[in-house]
Amino acid sequence: xxxxxxxxxxxxxxxxxxxxxxxxxxxxxxxxxxxxxxxxxxxxxxxxxxxxxxxxxxxxxxxxxxxxxxxxxxxxxxxxxxxxxxxxxxxxxxxxxxxxxxxxxxxxxxxxxx
Amino acid sequence: xxxxxxxxxxxxxxxxxxxxxxxxxxxxxxxxxxxxxxxxxxxxxxxxxxxxxxxxxxxxxxxxxxxxxxxxxxxxxxxxxxxxxxxxxxxxxxxxxxxxxxxxxxxxxxxxxxxx
Numbered sequence: 001x002x003x004x005x006x007x008x009x010x011x012x013x014x015x016x017x018x019x020x021x022x023x024x025x026x027x028x029x030x031x032x033x034x035x036x037x038x039x040x041x042x043x044x045x046x047x048x049x050x051x052x053x054x055x056x057x058x059x060x061x062x063x064x065x066x067x068x069x070x071x072x073x074x075x076x077x078x079x080x081x082x083x084x085x086x087x088x089x090x091x092x093x094x095x096x097x098x099x100x101x102x103x104x105x106x107x108x109x110x111x112x113x114x
Numbered sequence: 115x116x117x118x119x120x121x122x123x124x125x126x127x128x129x130x131x132x133x134x135x136x137x138x139x140x141x142x143x144x145x146x147x148x149x150x151x152x153x154x155x156x157x158x159x160x161x162x163x164x165x166x167x168x169x170x171x172x173x174x175x176x177x178x179x180x181x182x183x184x185x186x187x188x189x190x191x192x193x194x195x196x197x198x199x200x201x202x203x204x205x206x207x208x209x210x211x212x213x214x215x216x217x218x219x220x221x222x223x224x225x226x227x228x229x230x
Contacts, residue, residue, distance in 0.1 A: 004156075032217060043118070043205065043221035044157070090156055094217070101147075101170055102219070104156030 002027045004093045006105040013081050014113050021076040021089045021108045029097030033074040035065055038088040038107070047089075050074060061085070081112045116140065120206050120222035128230050132194035135225045139187070139208030145169075146183055147219065148191050149205040157205055163189065164212070196229045203227070 003026045013019045025031055035047040048059025055067045065076045076089060091105040119138040127133050139146050144165050149157035160179065161171040166186040174181070178197070183189040193200055203226050207219040 009154075034217075036219075036221075041223070043223045044207075044219075045221070046218050049218065092156075101159050101162055102217075104149075104158075106154065106156045 002031075002093055002095045002103050004091050004103050004105045006089075006091055006108045008108050009106070010109045010111070012111045012113060015083055016080050019078050019081040019085070019110065019112070021091075021110060023074045023076065023091035023105060024072050025074060025091075025093040026072060027093060027095035029095045031074075032094045032096055033065075033067060034092040034102065035059065035063070035074075035076050036090045036092065036104075037061075038090065040087075044090060047076070083112045083114050086110055086112045118206055118208055118220050118222035120204075120225055122225055123223065124226050124228075126228045126230065127196055129198055130195040132192065133196055133227065134193075135191045135204050135206075135227075137189045137191070137206030137222060139189070139206070140220055142210070143208035143220070144186075144211050145209045146189050147205075147207040147209075148181055148189070149207065151203045151205055151224070153202070160191070169212075193227075196227075198229050201227055201229045 005024050033050040036044040038044045048057050050057045050067045058064045063078050088107045090107040092102045094102050121136050146163045148160040151157045160174045161181045162169040163183040166183045181191045203224040205224045206222045209219050
C-alpha cells in the first residue's frame with residue numbers, strides 16, 4: 001500500500017523568511033515523489049519531483065525539496081518566501097514497484113504575510 | 115503550448131439529475147486522468163486512460179459514473195444520477211506517459227460541481 005501525509009493544513013510565514021511544507025510517505029518499494037501547487041482559481045501545477053539521484057531536488061519558482069529515506073519525508077522548502085507564494089501545496093507519491101497511480105496528500109495552505 | 119482544457123467551469127444541478135464534463139488534454143499526451151477533489155481532501159483518481167484504453171478505473175463508482183476517451187484525445191466524464199456527495203471539483207490531467215520521467219501531470223482548472 002502507498003500513502004502520503006501532510007500534517008499541517010495551514011502554514012503561515014512572514015515574507016522574506018524561510019518556509020517549509022512537510023510531507024511524509026509510506027511505500028513498499030522505492031518512492032516517486034512529487035510536489036504540486038494550486039493557486040486560486042487555477043489547476044494544480046507541477047513544482048518538482050524525485051525519482052532517483054540527489055536527495056535535494058530543485059524545482060520551479062525557487063522551491064526545493066529534500067528526500068530523506070530514513071525519515072520517509074519529502075519536505076518542500078524555500079529560503080525566502082514571497083507573498084505570491086501563497087497557495088495550496090500538495091504532495092504526491094507512487095511506489096515504483098506498484099502499478100497503482102499517484103496518491104495525493106490533502107494539501108497544505110501556505111499563507112505568506114507581508 | 116496550450117494547457118489542458120476543461121468545461122464547464124462551474125455546474126449546479128439537483129440530485130438525481132445527470133451531468134457531463136469535457137476535457138481536451140495537451141496535444142500528444144497519451145495518458146489522461148480524471149480526479150475527484152472533495153473540499154479539504156487531496157485529488158482522488160477516478161479513471162486513467164492510456165490512449166483510448168482504460169488503465170485503471172478501480173475507484174470509479176460504475177453504477178453512476180462513466181467515462182470515455184474519444185479517439186484517444188478528448189474525454190467526457192458523466193454522472194447519472196448525481197448524489198449530494200458528488201459535490202466536488204472534477205480535475206482532468208494529462209501526461210506524455212507513465213513511469214519515471216514521463217510522470218509529470220498537467221492539470222486543467224477543473225469543474226466545480228454542486229449537487230443540491
